Amino acid sequence: MTLNPADQGFLEALDAQLPPGTLRSPEARYLEEPRGRYVGQAAAVLCPASTDEVATILRAANAARVGVVPYGGGSGLVGGQVMPEGPAPILLSLERMARIRDLDPRGNVLVAEAGCILADVQAAAAGVGRLFPVSLGSEGTARIGGLLGTNAGGTGVLRWGNMREQCLGLEVVLADGRVIRGLKRLRKNNMGYDLRNLMIGAEGTLGVITAASLRLHPRPARSGAAMLVVRDAAAALDLLAMAQARLAEGISGFELMSGMGLRFVAEKMPQVRLPFDAIPDWCVLVDLGLAASLDPASELEALFAEAHEAGLVADGVIAQNEAQRAQFWTLREAIPLANRAIGAIASHDIAVPLSDLPRFIAEADAALAAMGDMRINCFGHVGDGNLHYNLFPAPGRDRSDYEDQRPALIERVHDLVHGFGGSVSAEHGIGRLKVADLERYGDPVALAVMRQIKTALDPAGILNPGAVLRR
Structure with missing residues (x-):
């Protein structure tokens, strides 16, 4: 149209x-x-x-x-x-629609308008002794409507899930101005098609989210963290399995970081403290949220001892207080900022099946090495299979030197991801950047159904034209 x-x-x-x-x-x-x-x-x-x-x-x-x-x-x-x-x-x-309409700690529900900033929702939940667990680097500016529209993830998906898992109900304005008033607070509701989940992740192409009923959670009584040096990505996965066997749902975050990312931080953000004198090739940040009866530092010491005995970890630092835990997270959140300062050739927000992560990294590294001289910073939420596999210029070169190669580099990475049965958009959405990728790698029948839904709900095509699906 x-x-x-x-x-x-x-x-x-x-x-x-x-x-x-x-x-x-x-x-x-x-x-x-x-x-x-x-x-x-x-x-x-x-x-x-x-x-x-x-x-x-x-x-x-x-x-x-x-x-x-x-x-x-x-x-x-x-x-x-x-x-x-x-x-x-x-x-x-x-x-301007940034009100918290209701806050019910007994029912573990917060009703927020779409313009509420994530950090304000987190603070409101904390004020009544509850936790809103979605956390990401842009939480000081990201708004609830956008987070739901992209089904945002972040560092807590391993334990808490994406935004989709945090939403009980939605208020949505359709393209013709009709309003779906679905701000129910129910965990169980099977009254017909799940329009809530249809709107989440649709990036504003099917309707405009104006408010949401969000799930709150009890705050963990005790928190802790450790930075552990691992041999490689395979050892990181074995460490994750070991940690889950010991602590189950007590693991709130499990972040993989490559030595390249730490070197970028050291170069561009020297004010950020690194926990190791010598930068390792790979390390993980393990974050715990435990019951009052468990001591995080003791649990992490026991995990380190078992993992060291198994040859999975070579070194580690365990946070002795909340300030040191915060330092670990500051380092993790500094990596994207340092990346931006270096200037990426191409950034990839991808997911592959967990057991295939080490093989994907090895094959992608080898494939790109054959395509030119560049640096690779691989990091991310390895506990849920989501990697940020980003390419950077070789020392002394600028990303503009690779502009002609950029499409081929992206295609090579995405072809590998698709070959592993993965996703070329793990948590950032499709937007306009990845419309062609969705057409290339998406299931044809699923795409046809998506277009039918778009036509049914927005026949004039006014909502976010050109995003997700071509006009």
Whole structure:
């Protein structure tokens, strides 16, 4: 369906239906994305303060066939929040819809509007002795609507699951302005098709999420962490199995880091403390959240002793207090920042079956070594099979030197991932960056069904045009 630009007449008519200050000129920050691959466009930014106002905007846009780009915190890494070409759309930011509507610690539920910042939701949960467990590097800017729209993961997926697992119900405005008022708080609800899970991960292409009922959890009574040097990725998986056998659900995080990532941090962020004098080839960050009857440091010491005896770990540092645990996590979160300072040729957010991770890393390393001189920083949430397998220029070279090779390098990595039965989009979504990848690697029948769903819910194609599926 052909879309129309949001011209002056449309904007004036829409502005007349909304409270003063809702329609704004687009500032540069709304048209940028973190990796600098896309520059967006928008005729105006709409900042509604209520679900009814969102419905008014979508009804008008649908009737005029004007594209609508939903905007969360702007931290997405696949271009889902910017529309670089086509008829000028309106950008819909829910930043003014940032209320926590209800907080029920007894029922372990928090109802948040889509514009709530993740860190504020975490703080609200902590204020009543509960935990909202999704944690990621952009939690100070990422908003709940965007996190649900991309089914974001982060460092706690091993224990807690993605955003999908944290959501009990949704309020969603459809393309024609109708509102699904589904903010139920039930763990069990089999009343027909699961529209909640259809909207989660749809990146604003099927409806605009305006509020969510989120699950809270009891806070672990005691926490601890260790940085352990492992022989390789295979040893890391064996260590994970050993840790799970000892502590089961007590493992809150299990992060794999390569020596290249630590060297990048040492080079670009020397203020970040490294736990080892000599940077190892591989290490893991093990994070625990335990009951009051268990001592994290003692449990980690016992795990280290067993793993050392089995030849899995060669060295380690166990946090003696919460400050040292925080230092370990600061190092882990510094890796993406150091990556950005170095300048990646290509970044890959991938997942492969857990048992195949070591073989994938070995085969990918060998394949890329045959394609040119570059550095590889492999790190990520290895406990759930999600790796960030990123390519960087050789010392003394710039990423622009590899621009002609970039498509072939990405394709080689993604072909390997697909060959292992993996996913080329583990936690960042499809956005506009990976539309062609979805077509190349996705199941044809699944893609056909996706297009049918899109047509049924958004026949004019106004919602986030060009994201996930081609127009």
